[in-house]
Structure formats: C-alpha cells, structure tokens
Amino acid sequence: MGTTHGHKSVPIPCPYGYGTRGYPYPWVKLPSLDLGDSHHLDTPVWKDIATGLSTFRAITKVSIANGTSTSFWADLWTGDSPLQDRFPNLFSHSTRPNINVAAALTPDFRNTLGPRLSLAAETDLRTLANELSSVTLRQDTLDTRWGRLANKKLSNKCVYTNSFRHLRIEEAAEKFWRSAAPLKCKVFCWLAWKKRLPTNERRFRHQLCNTAACLSCSHNEDVDHLLLMCPKAKEVSRFFFPDFDIRGPANLNDLWMTKCRSFEEATVTTAIAWNIWKRRNARTFNDTAEDLLLVSRRCIEDIRLWAHRCNSSPPSLSLNNWCNGFDPP
Ligand SMILES: [Zn+2]
Numbered sequence: 406m407g408t409t410h411g412h413k414s415v416p417i418p419c420p421y422g423y424g425t426r427g428y429p430y431p432w433v434k435l436p437s438l439d440l441g442d443s444h445h446l447d448t449p450v451w452k453d454i455a456t457g458l459s460t461f462r463a464i465t466k467v468s469i470a471n472g473t474s475t476s477f478w479a480d481l482w483t484g485d486s487p488l489q490d491r492f493p494n495l496f497s498h499s500t501r502p503n504i505n506v507a508a509a510l511t512p513d514f515r516n517t518l519g520p521r522l523s524l525a526a527e528t529d530l531r532t533l534a535n536e537l538s539s540v541t542l543r544q545d546t547l548d549t550r551w552g553r554l555a556n557k558k559l560s561n562k563c564v565y566t567n568s569f570r571h572l573r574i575e576e577a578a579e580k581f582w583r584s585a586a587p588l589k590c591k592v593f594c595w596l597a598w599k600k601r602l603p604t605n606e607r608r609f610r611h612q613l614c615n616t617a618a619c620l621s622c623s624h625n626e627d628v629d630h631l632l633l634m635c636p637k638a639k640e641v642s643r644f645f646f647p648d649f650d651i652r653g654p655a656n657l658n659d660l661w662m663t664k665c666r667s668f669e670e671a672t673v674t675t676a677i678a679w680n681i682w683k684r685r686n687a688r689t690f691n692d693t694a695e696d697l698l699l700v701s702r703r704c705i706e707d708i709r710l711w712a713h714r715c716n717s718s719p720p721s722l723s724l725n726n727w728c729n730g731f732d733p734p
Pocket residue numbers: 619620621622623624630634635636637
C-alpha cells in the first residue's frame with residue numbers, strides 16, 4: 406500500500422510489506438498516489454489484494470499516531486463511523502478520496518476539494534474543521550489498527566467473526582461445539598446432526614453398497630437409528646442412563662436440545678455417540694463384535710482423557726466424578 410508525499414514522483418512505501426505498491430522493481434519511480442488509488446503498473450497480485458481493502462477497512466478502526474497508513478475518508482479513526490459516511494456532501498467534492506490522515510491534516514487540505522463547494526459541503530467543512538481542531542499527530546509512532554467488534558488487535562479470529570456474523574448459529578450445534586471432546590469428535594457430531602454420516606442408508610442411496618440395512622438388527626441404518634434406536638445403541642445408552650427407554654430422545658435433534666443442557670452433558674453425549682459409531686465401524690469393516698463392557702469402558706476412558714483438556718477445573722472435576730460412579734466397587 407502506498408502513501409502520498411505531496412505531488413512529487415516518489416517511490417511509495419508499503420506498510421504491509423509488499424514493496425513498492427506490489428511493483429517488483431523498487432528503482433522505478435511511480436507517480437504519487439494515495440492509499441487505495443489504482444495505477445496501470447499495478448500487478449495482478451496487488452489488484453487482488455486491493456479488492457479486499459474495503460472489507461479490511463469495514464472491520465477495523467485505527468488509533469491515530471503519525472496518520473500515514475490511515476485513510477482520512479474511508480478508515481474509522483475519529484467519531485463512530487468513517488468521515489465519508491458522516492460528511493457525504495463534502496466527500497463528493499474530494500479530488501483525492503484516498504488521501505491519508507497525515508496529508509489531510511495540513512493547511513493544503515482545502516486544495517484537495519473541488520474549487521467550488523455546495524452550501525451543504527461548506528457546512529460539512531466547518532463542522533469537520535471544528536471536530537479535527539483537537540487532533541494532534543505523533544510523528545514518531547505508527548498508527549495502530551484494531552478489530553471493530555472485539556476492540557482487540559486485528560487477528561484471523563477477528564476477521565472470521567466479522568465475516569460470518571450475519572449467519573445464524575444453530576442452537577444444537579453450539580452445544581456439541583462447546584464440549585470437551587477433541588475436534589474430530591465434534592466434526593463427527595456435526596456430520597451426524599446434519600445427517601451426513603456415511604451410514605448404510607446414505608451409502609445405499611448413493612449406490613455405494615447393496616443394502617441399507619443395519620448389520621445388527623436389519624432395520625434401515627440412518628443416523629437416528631444408528632445412534633439412538635438400534636438395540637446395540639440403546640444398550641450403551643441404558644448402561645449410563647437406566648431410564649433411557651422412558652425418557653430417551655425421539656431423534657438426534659431432540660437429544661442435543663433436551664439432554665445436553667450443560668458442558669458436561671454435551672461431553673458425555675459426544676463420548677457415547679462416538680463410541681457407538683466406533684463399535685459399528687468395527688462390526689462393518691473388521692467383522693468384530695465388541696461387547697458392551699468394552700464400549701462402556703472406552704466411553705469412560707475418553708471422558709477422563711477429555712476432562713484433562715478442560716481449561717478450568719470445575720468441569721474437569723465434575724466429569725471425573727461422573728466417571729467415578731461407574732468404577733467397579
Ligand atoms: Zn440396528
């Protein structure tokens with residue numbers, strides 16, 4: 406990105422480390438341009454980077470220091486929105502819409518506007534001059550850019566949060582994403598909830614196998630059957646929750662919405678579902694019939710292991726206490 410230094414032809418430094426506006430030959434003198442202006446020597450890579458500039462500005466704000474890497478009109482650096490939005494009449498007269506703050510806060514600023522201003526623009530100019538009269542630049546310090554929402558330094562997380570905040574978050578998904586299980590188990594829960602697990606029913610539908618039947622009971626093996634309704638799944642659930650047959654969930658969505666009200670419950674449910682899935686795979690791919698004792702012991706070992714990964718001790722303690730209830734006397 407470049408900054409302007411008057412109207413002379415000077416190499417334009419890039420504050421984001423991309424050389425002279427992306428042009429590979431630093432000895433070539435490029436004409437004076439403002440941050441965000443285009444030029445016929447711009448490389449395709451630089452043009453691609455520049456397309457993200459408006460998004461970058463929309464999710465960031467700047468603590469001003471020397472003002473050289475901050476767009477006067479487009480960046481949020483004073484007030485609660487960029488100056489181009491607050492003073493549209495004056496901005497429409499600007500001949501340098503990408504001028505930076507350091508270049509704008511000089512007596513020559515009036516020369517960057519058209520020769521004749523409308524009445525509304527004159528009013529804007531007076532209001533703006535009054536607001537900016539208290540701004541002082543510090544030449545020895547660089548501007549600092551922050552994420553707008555979290556008020557933290559810009560990070561990948563900040564960019565992702567801002568980019569996807571318009572999307573609706575599914576309530577059930579929040580529960581299993583916030584368990585103590587490792588990522589692969591959370592992804593497994595996500596696939597199960599979206600009915601994307603490669604069960605026999607799904608594989609048969611995609612003509613990848615000859616039957617949709619469950620290997621344990623010959624019922625159609627869809628996700629609800631596999632993890633909840635199959636006698637092999639029920640015996641595991643019944644081992645941990647003796648009233649499962651009476652109060653058991655009707656389907657997977659019901660399981661997450663009604664049975665997983667806490668972090669601990671979500672962790673236990675994930676461990677049980679994960680081990681039912683592993684038992685089914687052992688039967689399908691290795692022709693191995695694993696008994697209830699082995700599966701229940703694996704559930705408890707998984708939960709104990711995951712409890713060690715908890716960031717705070719109360720959930721870890723609570724999960725370990727739950728596991729202790731199933732230890733042999
Ligand atoms: Zn079955």
